[in-house]
Amino acid sequence: MAGIERIRSVAARVRREFGGGNEVLVVVSAMAGETDRLVQYCREAAPLHDPTEYDVVVASGEQVTAGLLAMTLQSMGLKARSFMGWQLVRASGIHGNARVEAIENATLDEALSGGTIAVIPGFQGVSEDGRVATLGRGGSDTSAVAIAAGVKADRCDIYTDVDGVYTTDPRIVPKARKLNQVTFEEMLELAGVGAKVLQVRSVGLAMRAKMPLRVLSAFEDVPGTDIVAELSGAEMERNQIAGIAADRGEARITVIGVPDQPGTVAAIIGPLAKSGIPVDMIVHAATPDTGSSDLTFTVPRAVLAQALAAIEALKDAVAYDRLVSDDKVAKVSIVGVGIRSNPELAATMFDVLAERQINLLAVSSSEIKVSALIAEDQLDLAVRVLHSAFGLDQEQAA
């Protein structure tokens, strides 16, 4: 949220939802720049600050917005009141990165059923020791979902910087189309591979809580995207591929000449995972009758140096030949619930890429996703041809 103008515009949206006969509960974020300002204060006060005190300082940003939105709604003639996180959101876990445990909602239920719009600061609750606890940066989405689940809402609308979930990144494919519906699983795969719309944690929580989400623009009044457990109505007939995800921040590591015996893959991947380095797209192929094999995998490019150093340290223990890496790679994925039942979709993907002379450096697949690692300078081309081949371009949809 930016300044008071933004709060007024949110209030107008809330009024319309309420006017539609709904009980409305609003979870708000801090105004633009506020959280950064508060985090900066903490850094200046004490570089190694106590997370419980950090929570006290940083949680104030959303509290301010909650009070301001409640009074703005009142000035429009609506009944509204703010609730603080400590009044109803029980959280547990680590300060600065807590989880919502339960919503104490007697007063809240009473307010809602009495026609009062409830406004709640996102991103915070009260910890087991009775203190303010924040849910981690960007936690507003997650607390909105948790609160929606806690009060058994029919739906949780999330107003964001984007106006919905697209078939792919519109900066790469201008013909990208906004999806009406996407399943939780598809959304998780799309988010996980680069479509930065919602926090992955909030989508996972909504999926477990079976809480339908709607992603809407906080700026423009246009239809958004529903994120649901099962596609419904016309959407069931939609294209089997929901979208094409592109992820540039990848690096490939190949460990050459790994002894072909049980446990060597674990001996390499295990220490990386323990150091907090996420490893993806693992391909392990033995060369028959040589007793030796190569192990290829990807890591986020930002931690490549760290990952290489960790594997160098294993050279004696694992006895591999040598190590090569490539940080000019990218990952392109097709995502869709249709993949589960139709193995030909993966084959189509490989055909389309081959036609354009795009070489596959590695491949991985899950029930609803197939990913290919390719040269980074071919990523935009790959996304465009796949988007078109799977019938996702706007003209074809219309």
Add this chain to the structure above:
Amino acid sequence: MAGIERIRSVAARVRREFGGGNEVLVVVSAMAGETDRLVQYCREAAPLHDPTEYDVVVASGEQVTAGLLAMTLQSMGLKARSFMGWQLVRASGIHGNARVEAIENATLDEALSGGTIAVIPGFQGVSEDGRVATLGRGGSDTSAVAIAAGVKADRCDIYTDVDGVYTTDPRIVPKARKLNQVTFEEMLELAGVGAKVLQVRSVGLAMRAKMPLRVLSAFEDVPGTDIVAELSGAEMERNQIAGIAADRGEARITVIGVPDQPGTVAAIIGPLAKSGIPVDMIVHAATPDTGSSDLTFTVPRAVLAQALAAIEALKDAVAYDRLVSDDKVAKVSIVGVGIRSNPELAATMFDVLAERQINLLAVSSSEIKVSALIAEDQLDLAVRVLHSAFGLDQEQAA
């Protein structure tokens, strides 16, 4: 409090108090400009805002300082934690202007006796309905005193913009001297007539709670002034007059030809008081055998027009002749516990003013104060000659 630098300087002062073997509890205000910024947000969001939502927004300023001071103290190697107003300050009364009712201090006592410095946001508590309640603008002083009383502190130190209580305004009399001690009653009279050091309400509360106060500079490390129930030690021998108060913001109203019968004074003063206009220095003198009298009093200059309009409205009911007013008047007062036992002090005051040809427009007195209304352009002269005559000038004290 200004930025992080100010918080560091406060932390250094707190460390010294703690190092002196004291249990220390700190009540903090918002950083410089913060409260104004938050109040401005409320005005922009809704000109007629709900005081409960106003409280939510404005209370956040002190919460931020509390967290930041706690983490700064920790970074100095001290044990410290913040408590929020809602965790221990029970308040009652009107939102935006609540009163401290009690301090729930089990956890607080435990922290203090365990050597932890407690940091508490001033100006706020939790209301009977479980919501954030602020104690009114400038309420940090008052909440500090209430919290000090609630935890039975030995003393409450208040760090302010000034470094103590002076015998008079040093801008008028450069020889004004800082008092080592002043009684609560003297402080109330000095504060009430213009020495803007502490909120009147905080001094009244300290007097009732028998909580000794110390006023100190928040900027300079110099001795301050103790505010106590009874003067002690060498101070008992000090001058009988503690100080000279000067108040410029006065206006005089004279209602001429008021019928000399019971109830007419009340008929005029009553409606003013009901409109929230404070009336001071009431002088009612009947002209013998005429059946008529004049009524003179003062009001703050800022509400003179409002007061005159209110009295105009009473013309038919009260049947007075006419109304005159003068907004070029000021009030000079001598304040001291010595006045109680020494009526000659008032006579000395009148002599000194008469010698300088300063005309007395009205006079009022209480047990520890004598005030004279004079022409505004004679105020500085009056303060200087009284300050000198009562032996308050710095040289004479040394």
